[in-house]
Amino acid sequence: MIFTIKQDVLLDALNIIQRGLPLKTPLPILNGIKVEVYEDYLILTSSNSDIAIQTIVSDDSLEIKATGKMVVPGKYLIDITRKIDGFVEMTLVERKVLMIKSDRIEYKLHIMDIEDYPDIDFLENGHHLKFNVQTLRSIIRETNYATSQYEKRPILTGVNFKLTENQLYCVSTDSYRLSQKILPLENVEPFNIVIPNKSLDELYRILDSTLDDVEVFISPNKTLFKMNNILFQTRLLDGVYPDTLRIIPTEFPLSIKFNKEELLRSVERVSLLSPRDREHNYNIIKLQVRKDYSIEISSTNTEIGDAQEIIIPTGDVTGPSLKIAFSSRYLTEALKSFTSPEVVLNFAGEIKPFVIKGDLDVDMLHLILPVRIE
């Protein structure tokens, strides 16, 4: 096994493959990157308990003198590739040693037992659909933040993708807030899967480095995302995702339109003093419609002090007055996922969930559960 390649080409591939290395694993072999050298290209593979990634490297700078395969300690291969310049030559000098040469440096790296590396099938079957890469990135950005970070209800640690009646519902909730995006999707059989939030985090970062359309293959236990030269496969979460549609209010007697940035900065300012511990109304702020239809946002912290800010809505406010309390963090995170410069907060009542929509973000809604105030 002998090949040479430009350092930056190899590094680009390793930066993608790195996302599939485990943080820690009971299976040491998974700390390695599988490198397969064929006549005209390389295949690099990494995997952990959640995801597996494979990328094909074919570049004008790639010169293959002898084919072969090996598993190389991932961390060291990446560290070395980062620190060298120009061309790099890799040679399997003995069965267990990889020689890496570049300019005047030479490494002899002990490699791992290729027999130990698990067989990974990248399954190109099941339901087949295709996304524009920007659409897929939007879906992840707009839903993944609202998944649960706690394992108490494992099914909530993922995003639910459910296709029904030619509509794709992408839904996440941690049971205190919810995000839902709906897209039209025709000529695909119905499916209903939940993808772990960590897998979507890694996929999001990898999508950053591609402009291609993304093909998706959905099997019962796995989903494969296929880009031009990258395969990304994730396990799915077991279990039934709750029916969230019924908790979204449909009638909103009060709607208020805000400049998104203004509302965001105001919420950040007011929540500076709000209690940080879960025991004492974690990050809770209050929103109140005043008589002059300006909006007051406030927080109270008996130990530290109070904050209060007035915001002028950007549209007319009609409907009943209202005073509602909720976590500022939920509102902040929801607002940040919008691209619209203007957002509308739709209220169904003081103890009912409220819904945020954006002018430009069609078919997307965010919902936040209020907390009761004295």
Next chain:
Amino acid sequence: MIFTIKQDVLLDALNIIQRGLPLKTPLPILNGIKVEVYEDYLILTSSNSDIAIQTIVSDDSLEIKATGKMVVPGKYLIDITRKIDGFVEMTLVERKVLMIKSDRIEYKLHIMDIEDYPDIDFLENGHHLKFNVQTLRSIIRETNYATSQYEKRPILTGVNFKLTENQLYCVSTDSYRLSQKILPLENVEPFNIVIPNKSLDELYRILDSTLDDVEVFISPNKTLFKMNNILFQTRLLDGVYPDTLRIIPTEFPLSIKFNKEELLRSVERVSLLSPRDREHNYNIIKLQVRKDYSIEISSTNTEIGDAQEIIIPTGDVTGPSLKIAFSSRYLTEALKSFTSPEVVLNFAGEIKPFVIKGDLDVDMLHLILPVRIE
């Protein structure tokens, strides 16, 4: 107590004062910033067990309607000032509440008991000297990194400043490596003090925001650094600093000149595989003069693998051949403290300390103790 001031002017002052707030303290009052409002200016003070900082704020935007003084929770005052824009008005509304107003936001912050705040004398007496701010920054940058991070020998956790025969010796060592800078300094009585490395870290950052000369007043237990509108006082370390001059070799049969960046990058590359744990020759690399007078740098890790790089010195190499082993981290940190593009490594023997000097960094030397190799 009522005043208004531009947010950015106040924030600049608070960014300096913040460095004097304790990370944690048994004295809760020290989490506060003392704010004194006089006819034409403010004085802000912070302090912890190591340092005390005071800054005078006088600005065209400052409008004082009523004088007074208070101690405000530091974290919240800083967080609030960061998040607001334009002008800010501060009013002591009751004995225990500070009202902070800016645009449409209003905070009511509970303040602290000013009687609890300790009296701090900023002592403008003792030995008096003056530094150009860049000189003082250089001294700190070139010496502070080599102080000990461990409390085993507390005196080594500071930098020794010793004036003798019109020469100021600035010395640091953790007993494995040493940095020494010498400056001429006339008309000052001899002194010999040790300033804690943490204090110098904070001072270094504060010096970044000033262009003025720095006056220094050295008392038996404290040292005061006085800039235009900032006072920075630090405690000194007790004890006798070891006599380091006698461990610096004076005869060097072998000297090798390198391009600093080339050497630095090479050392970083070679040390990628060197063992990271203290039990197994922590970060040890070897340097060897080869027959052709090129220099080989190498590392060995029985578990991971080996690395080896050849460097061509930038000057003639004369003297005996040599093979020496040492911590790559010590060499890396020493090289980074040089401004010279070329450095010379001076060797006294395989088991004697070696000394690094830079063409442009006059009167500065770094010394590294080798480790024995099999």
